[in-house]
Amino acid sequence: MKALTWHGKGDVRCEHVPDPTIEHARDCIIKVTACAICGSDVHLYDGIIPSMESGDVLGHETMGEVVEVGSGVSNLKVGDRVVVPFTISCGECFFCKRGYYSACERSNPDKAKATKLWGNSPAGLFGYSHLLGGYSGGQAEYLRVPYADVGPLKVPGGLTDEQALFLSDIFPTGYMAADFCNIQPGDTIAIWGCGPVGQMAIRSAYLLGAERVIAIDHVPERLELARQGGAMTLDFKEEDIYDRIMDLTQGRGADACIDAVGTEPDIGSGFDAVVDRIKVATFMGTDRPHVLRQAIMCCRNFGTVSIVGVYGGLLDKIPMGSAINRGLTFRMAQTPVQRYLPHLLRRIEEGEIDPSFVITHRASLEEGPELYKTFRDKQDGCIKVVMKP
Template sequence: MKALTWHGKNDIRCENVPDPKIQHGRDAIIKVTACAICGSDLHLMDGVMPSMQSGDVLGHETMGEVVEVGSENTKLKVGDRVVVPFTISCGECFFCQRGFYSGCERSNPNAKMAEKMWGHSPAGLFGYSHMLGGYAGGQAEYLRIPYADVGPIKVPDGLTDEQVLFLSDIFPTGFMAADFCNLKGGETVAVWGCGPVGQMAIKSAFLLGAERVIAIDTVPERMELARQSGAIVINFMDDDVYDKIQDLTNGRGADACIDAVGTEAAATASLDSMIDRVKVATFMGTDRPHVLRQAIHCCRNFGTVSIVGVYGGLLDKIPMGSAINRGLTMRMAQTPVQQYLPQLLGRIQQGEIDPSFVITHRATLDEGPELYKTFRDKKDGCIKVVMRP
């Protein structure tokens, strides 16, 4: 089958790889009908995530049609149309039973590797390094799904692939970002990053009752899409973000701040941003957490900082004094997708949101390597790429 594979920093290829096979009775195999390039895939392209191996199949935003089912899987049948969460979860362990599916204790066969870096292992993920399981991803013609009686959600008739594909990751992630803000109605929420997850966070904040959303970015197409969703937009290259948020909130600060950027924040004129880039370039640091520092400073006393941008290692100079002395709540997670799926599918069915609004590019797998570069470099107005194998 064809698949997009990783062969080192900036080296993504479309090539033939072996077809997946059933390995356990709870498995299923799907023929992929749609998949997407996620912002976190760019961290792999940029060589940020350790333990990638040459030839690894990429991708964790995937849906398709079931073509084979393991002997122990009674949930799915051949012909079912499903969306696949990026988190692989057993459904039975301590964390899965409590709805914390992204903390699954059983789905990462390389848990010891993750424990050395993070203390404890999260769930295995599709197409996202051997430290997180070494599972083949879904930017391919076929995908093997472990624990397929827990993860995939069946797609009702009448919904298109593009309406539901993003239930695999970016819609639940953006919704969780807003959900973490504990919105009661009438709040001001600031969102750093107007990429696909940021766009979903903006929409979700309004769905959950925010009165105002302030969106921070510098890419014209992304800022315009945020405006179309009703956000007030700040261009961080033209304005001082802290001063603008202070002005918009009469000096109080935002009720909640969402970091939808993560480890590879763009460079700004600020000293800390420039130091971050030097440290990462000289292997003296692992991440560039400028956005997180700014979100903490811009959040009002006893507000919430919600972190859904991906960080991988150790963050320097986080202003914990500000967070502690002002009573901030900080919430963060890899999204326990399965927990959110039923209600988010319901919101799509009821017409409250159509997540396909972020799609700007449609392509084949053969075009995938070039579109990885287009997406990373923010060229051609690219916000979200969907591929149909």
């Protein structure tokens, strides 16, 4: 089959790889009908996620048609149309039983590596390094889905692939970011990053009752899409974000702040952002947490900082004194997608949101390598790429 494969920093190829096969009774195989390039994939493209191996198949936003099921899968049959969560979860362990599917204790065969780095292991993920299971991803013609009796969600016939695809990751992630904020009537939510997850967080914040959303970015088309979602926008290259948020909130700060950027922000406007970039370039640091620092400083006393942007290592110069003395709450996670799927599917079916609004580019797998670069460099108005193998 054809698939997008990783061969080093900035080197993604479309090439032929072996077709997946059933390896366990709880597996299924799907024929991929739609997949996407995620902002998290850019971290792989930029070579900052450890334990990638040449030839690894990429991708964790995938849906398609079931073409084979293992003997232990009774909830799916050949021909079912499903969307696949990026988190691989057994459904039976301590964490899965509590709804924390992204902390599954059984799905990461590379658990020892992850534990050495992080103190314990999260769930395995599709297409995201041999730190998180070494599973082949879904930017391919076919995908093996482990624990298929727990993960894939059947898609109703009335929804298009493009409406359902983002249930795999960015819609639940954006929704979780807003859900973490414990939004109350009248709340102002500030969101850093107007990429796909940020866009979903904007709309989710309003779905959950926010009165005002302030969205921060500098890419014109992303800011425009945020405005279309009802947000007030700030360009961090044109104005001081802290001063503007304080001005807009009568000096109090935002009720909650969402970091939807993570470890690879654009250069930013502060000296600390420049220092971050130098440290990472000279191997003196692993991550660039400029956005997180700013979110902490812009949050009101006893507010919430919600973190869904990806960080992988150690963060430097985080203003914990500010957070502790002002009573901030931090909430963060890899998204336990299965926890949110039924509820978010209903919202789509009832017309409350159509996640396909974020798509700007539609392509084939063969066009994928070039579109990785286009997406990473924010060229050609690219906000979200969907590929149809």
